Amino acid sequence: MAAFWHNLKTTLRLLSHNKVGFVGFLFVIFFILLSFVGPYVVPLDRTTKLDQIYAPISLQHPLGTDFSGRDVLSHVVHGGRDVLTVAFLAGAISTVIAVVMGSVSALIGGKVDSGIMGLADVILTIPQFPLLIVLAGLLRFNNVLILAFILGILSWPSLSRAIRAQVLSLRERDFVEAARALDLGTGHIILREIMPNMASYLAVSLIFAMTAAVYAQVGLVFLGLVPLSGSNWGVMLQLAWTKGAIFYPKALPYILAPVMAIALFQLSLVFATRSLEEMFNPRLRTGV
Amino acid sequence: MAAMMELVDLERSFKVGRAVVRAVDGVSLAINAGEVVCLVGESGCGKTTTGKMAVGLLRPTGGEVRFEGQDIWQMNAADFRKYRQAVQIIHQDPYSSLNPTQSVVDILSAPLLRHGFAHSRLEARQMSADCLRRVDMTPPEDYLDKYPHQLSGGQRQRVSVARALTVNPRFIMADEAVSMLDVSIRVSLLKMLGRFRDELGMTYLFITHDLAVAKFFAWDGRIAVMYLGRVVEIGPTPRLINYPQHPYTKALLSAIPEADPHATRTKERVQLRSMDVPSLLHVPSGCSFHPRCPLFEPGLCDQQVPGLADIGDRVQVACHVVARGARTV
Numbered sequence: 332m333a334a335f336w337h338n339l340k341t342t343l344r345l346l347s348h349n350k351v352g353f354v355g356f357l358f359v360i361f362f363i364l365l366s367f368v369g370p371y372v373v374p375l376d377r378t379t380k381l382d383q384i385y386a387p388i389s390l391q392h393p394l395g396t397d398f399s400g401r402d403v404l405s406h407v408v409h410g411g412r413d414v415l416t417v418a419f420l421a422g423a424i425s426t427v428i429a430v431v432m433g434s435v436s437a438l439i440g441g442k443v444d445s446g447i448m449g450l451a452d453v454i455l456t457i458p459q460f461p462l463l464i465v466l467a468g469l470l471r472f473n474n475v476l477i478l479a480f481i482l483g484i485l486s487w488p489s490l491s492r493a494i495r496a497q498v499l500s501l502r503e504r505d506f507v508e509a510a511r512a513l514d515l516g517t518g519h520i521i522l523r524e525i526m527p528n529m530a531s532y533l534a535v536s537l538i539f540a541m542t543a544a545v546y547a548q549v550g551l552v553f554l555g556l557v558p559l560s561g562s563n564w565g566v567m568l569q570l571a572w573t574k575g576a577i578f579y580p581k582a583l584p585y586i587l588a589p590v591m592a593i594a595l596f597q598l599s600l601v602f603a604t605r606s607l608e609e610m611f612n613p614r615l616r617t618g619v
Numbered sequence: 620m621a622a623m624m625e626l627v628d629l630e631r632s633f634k635v636g637r638a639v640v641r642a643v644d645g646v647s648l649a650i651n652a653g654e655v656v657c658l659v660g661e662s663g664c665g666k667t668t669t670g671k672m673a674v675g676l677l678r679p680t681g682g683e684v685r686f687e688g689q690d691i692w693q694m695n696a697a698d699f700r701k702y703r704q705a706v707q708i709i710h711q712d713p714y715s716s717l718n719p720t721q722s723v724v725d726i727l728s729a730p731l732l733r734h735g736f737a738h739s740r741l742e743a744r745q746m747s748a749d750c751l752r753r754v755d756m757t758p759p760e761d762y763l764d765k766y767p768h769q770l771s772g773g774q775r776q777r778v779s780v781a782r783a784l785t786v787n788p789r790f791i792m793a794d795e796a797v798s799m800l801d802v803s804i805r806v807s808l809l810k811m812l813g814r815f816r817d818e819l820g821m822t823y824l825f826i827t828h829d830l831a832v833a834k835f836f837a838w839d840g841r842i843a844v845m846y847l848g849r850v851v852e853i854g855p856t857p858r859l860i861n862y863p864q865h866p867y868t869k870a871l872l873s874a875i876p877e878a879d880p881h882a883t884r885t886k887e888r889v890q891l892r893s894m895d896v897p898s899l900l901h902v903p904s905g906c907s908f909h910p911r912c913p914l915f916e917p918g919l920c921d922q923q924v925p926g927l928a929d930i931g932d933r934v935q936v937a938c939h940v941v942a943r944g945a946r947t948v
Contacts, residue, residue, distance in 0.1 A: 505716035508676055509779070513730040513786060514703040523729070527720035613720060613766040 345610045352609065355602020362596050366411030375409045375562065376402040385581040395584035397567075398574040403588050409562040410589065414596075417479045417548045422541035424483025425490065426533060432487060433494030434521070437502070448495070451488035459485055463547060467556040478557060482544045490536050494529065501525045531611035535604045542597045549593060564589040621688050622649035623822055624673060624706075624790060630681030631668050640899045642668045644848035645682070647927070652789070655816065655823045655840030657833035657856070659871070663899065665848040666826045670792045673824055674706045675699075686790075704734065707783035711795035713775035717767040723747070723778055724763040730785045750781040755811060773804035780811070791815075792824045797832060809836050830875055834860055841933075844868050847899065847907040850927065854934035864936045864945075866912050889913060906939065914940040 347353045380400030388395050394403035436447040466481060501507065502525060510520050551557040552565025553572070567589040576582040631643040643665040650656050658666045671677040672684055675691050683690045686702050694702060710716035717726060727747035728740065737743035744763065751759035754777040767775055776796065783791060793812065797805040813836065815821040823840075827833050833842050834856060842860075843853040844867065852865040863869045870889040877883045893911045897903055903910050909920040919939050927935040930945035 505710040505712060506718040509708060509710065509716055509782065510729075511676060512674060512703065512706070512708045513733075513782070514700060515729055515733050519729065519733070523721070524718055528718070530720070611720075613722075614768045 342610070346606045349606045349609050351602050352604070352606025355599045355604075356606055358595065358599030359603050362411060362592075362599065363415065365408060366415050369408040370412065373405050373408045376405040385576075385579055385585065387581070388584055394588045395582075397585045398570070398576050398582070403567075403585050406562050406567055407564070407588050407592050410564045410567055411592065411596075413475050413563045414545060414548065414565065414593070416475050417482065418541040418545045420476070420479035421482035421486070421544035421548075422537050424480060425486040425540045425544075426537045428483065428487040429490035429494055429536070430533065433491035434498050434525075436491070437495045437498035438521075444495075448492070451491055454485065454488045460547070460550065463551055464554070464556055467551060478548060478551075479544070482547055483540075486540055486543060490540065493532075493536070497529050497532065498525060501528055527611070531608045534607040534611055538600050538604050538607070542600055545593065545597060564592050623652040623654075623687060624650040624824070625685040625688075626669070626673060626682070627685060628682035629669065629672055629679050629684065631665075631672060631677065632680050635900065638900050641848055641902065642899065643672070643679075644902075646845070646848075646850050647682075648843060648850065648853070650790075650822060650824060652822055653816065653820045655825060655837040657825045657827060657837040657840065657842045658845060659827055659830055659833050659842055660845035661828060661871075661896065663896070664845045666828075666845055667794055669845070670708075670794050670824055670826050674708050674790075674792045675702065676708070704786040705788055706790045706792070707786065707788040709776075709779055709783055709791060709793040709796045712799055713772050713779060714767075714799075716779045717775055717782075719767050722764050722766050723751070723770075726767075726778065726782055727751070727785055730782065734786055736785070746785075747781075750784055751778075753784060754778070754781045755807075756781070773800055773808065776800060776804075776808060777811075780808075784815075789820070790822045790824070792826070794826045795828070796825070798827065798829060805832070806835070812836070830860070830871060844871065847897065847902055849907065849937065851908065851937045852935065853927070854932070858932055858934060864930065864934060864941050865938050866914050866941075867908050870911075906937070908938075914938070916940060 346356055378401065380396070383392075383396050383400035384398060385396060392402050392404065394407060397403055397406070432447050432451070436444045462485070463481070470477065470481070502520075507520055507524050510524050515523075548557070549565040549568065552563055553569045555569055555573075557565075568586075571577060571582070571586045571589075576585055626646055626648045629643055629646045630641065632639050632641045634640075646665070646669050648656065648669075658669060660666050668677065672679045675684065678692065684692070686706065689698065689702075691699065691702055721729075724744055724747050727750050728737065728743035731737040731743045731746050732740075737746050747763060748759035751757070751762055756762050756774065756777055762770070762774070762778075767778070770778065791812075796812075797808050800808065809832070812821075812823065816823065823836075825833070825836055837856045840856055841853060842856050843850050844859075844865065845851065846867050852859065852863070852868045854864075859868065860872065863872050866889065870891055873886060873889045877886060890913055891911045892913060892915065895911075897907065897910065903921070905919075905921040905923055906912070906925050909915050912920065915921075916939070923939065925937045925939045925942065927937045928942035928945075929935055930942060936942055936945075
């Protein structure tokens with residue numbers, strides 16, 4: 332337990348070392364709390380109030396109201412959960428597939444390597460978004476898990492190519508050879524010698540996979556191709572479009588709210604990569 | 620007594636596109652326990668490839684590596700593991716031979732824990748400190764928690780020596796171990812390696828392109844000169860330095876600048892017929908040195924590959940002309 336607290340303290344100290352990164356990290360936590368805890372605090376406003384359509388910002392409605400007079404803030408709070416879930420899941424799935432495929436490709440080589448990289452090339456060549464649109468027509472993306480899975484499966488190839496290249500270069504390094512001479516075992520060589528050297532790159536790639544997943548998902552929802560029910564920042568944008576809110580200057584807070592939520596979430600993720608890079612790369616640490 | 624390490628007709632070829640490059644072409648060398656053998660030669664002559672085969676990191680495409688009489692690639696798993704621990708390597712580049720993500724104590728603990736020399740992290744830490752003391756990094760507490768990038772080149776090289784020592788090896792292959800260090804640090808590192816030889820009876824295969832380093836480190840050992848994948852001359856160091864036999868060895872020695880510029884300018888140079896090193900893709904026929912050799916005899920040197928011939932005083936030379944001269948004298 333003491334060791335756990337010590338590790339946690341070290342991690343936090345490393346995270347807080349880069350100011351920009353730490354701010355990003357705090358915002359990511361804020362969005363996670365907002366989306367997963369927020370819905371229990373702020374009830375979703377479903378009642379249509381015709382006298383309050385596009386109400387201006389006020390204490391009662393901090394972000395104004397939408398086309399049927401519902402509170403925008405409550406929709407922002409309830410609309411994050413699916414976006415974040417898909418982002419984390421799709422990012423994690425694509426990174427895991429990329430690491431496995433890339434390392435296997437580099438370490439086994441030969442026909443396995445050609446096969447995996449051929450598959451990666453095929454997926455890379457297909458235009459992603461049109462493919463998603465076609466897939467959305469064929470499969471029913473009404474479940475966040477299916478959506479995350481599809482996004483993850485489509486986005487591993489470019490990362491796996493980069494990982495393959497890194498493993499190929501790392502496994503020829505002198506310290507790997509020294510580990511072989513010391514008979515430290517294949518497991519140690521992969522997990523302790525090679526992987527840590529890619530950790531900062533992997534963390535950053537995971538985050539970029541997440542931001543890509545957010546855009547892909549919101550894009551699909553916005554175009555109405557993913558009939559996600561309930562609240563979702565993408566659904567809010569789509570409704571703002573289809574219900575004609577974009578034509579009312581008074582609807583500005585309503586339109587901006589989901590846009591800002593998406594943009595801020597993405598920005599905080601990108602900022603957080605700076606801290607993650609420092610955390611995993613001892614050369615970037617200063618004075619720790 | 621049989622030699623500790625025996626390289627028998629060792630060969631290694633690499634495929635480069637469709638062509639085959641014979642990086643090492645029939646090297647035979649026996650190293651006795653406690654002996655220092657220096658392998659010298661210019662870049663690309665196959666010294667490193669030979670060294671890596673000797674420590675079992677590269678599989679030969681022909682010939683045998685025998686350790687204490689046993690072919691290492693025919694060993695059973697248990698014997699091979701013993702061989703792996705008995706034979707260690709020190710790399711040339713202290714900047715890539717240490718994992719940048721591990722601290723010194725991590726680097727030294729891993730082999731200690733893996734092979735059961737230490738049974739807990741704490742014990743491993745204490746033993747790591749001992750290892751650092753053996754390579755003159757005192758007090759070790761100052762270095763244990765440092766990362767490689769926080770150390771100087773000389774300190775890093777000491778850490779890689781300490782890492783090799785963790786498993787109590789008897790044979791160390793040092794691949795240009797000092798060539799990337801400052802001259803001042805070089806000497807202290809070489810002296811340290813020499814001390815292990817006296818104290819622990821360490822055997823060295825020392826690879827270098829620098830004859831001055833070879834002379835310093837292996838004065839009471841032997842030097843083997845390699846040229847395009849073959850050993851051209853081998854003999855006790857003082858003998859080889861003072862009375863070089865093979866025209867290539869002579870050329871190498873005469874190219875070393877002297878401390879006195881006057882001496883350097885007036886020094887007699889071996890007149891090579893060509894300054895170009897042939898490509899390994901097109902190794903010349905017969906003696907591979909014949910296009911450059913001042914002793915070249917048409918019809919002999921470009922036809923037959925000379926074998927290593929004993930010419931007395933534990934010197935062996937691979938040269939038709941020199942060997943013939945030695946026989947008639």
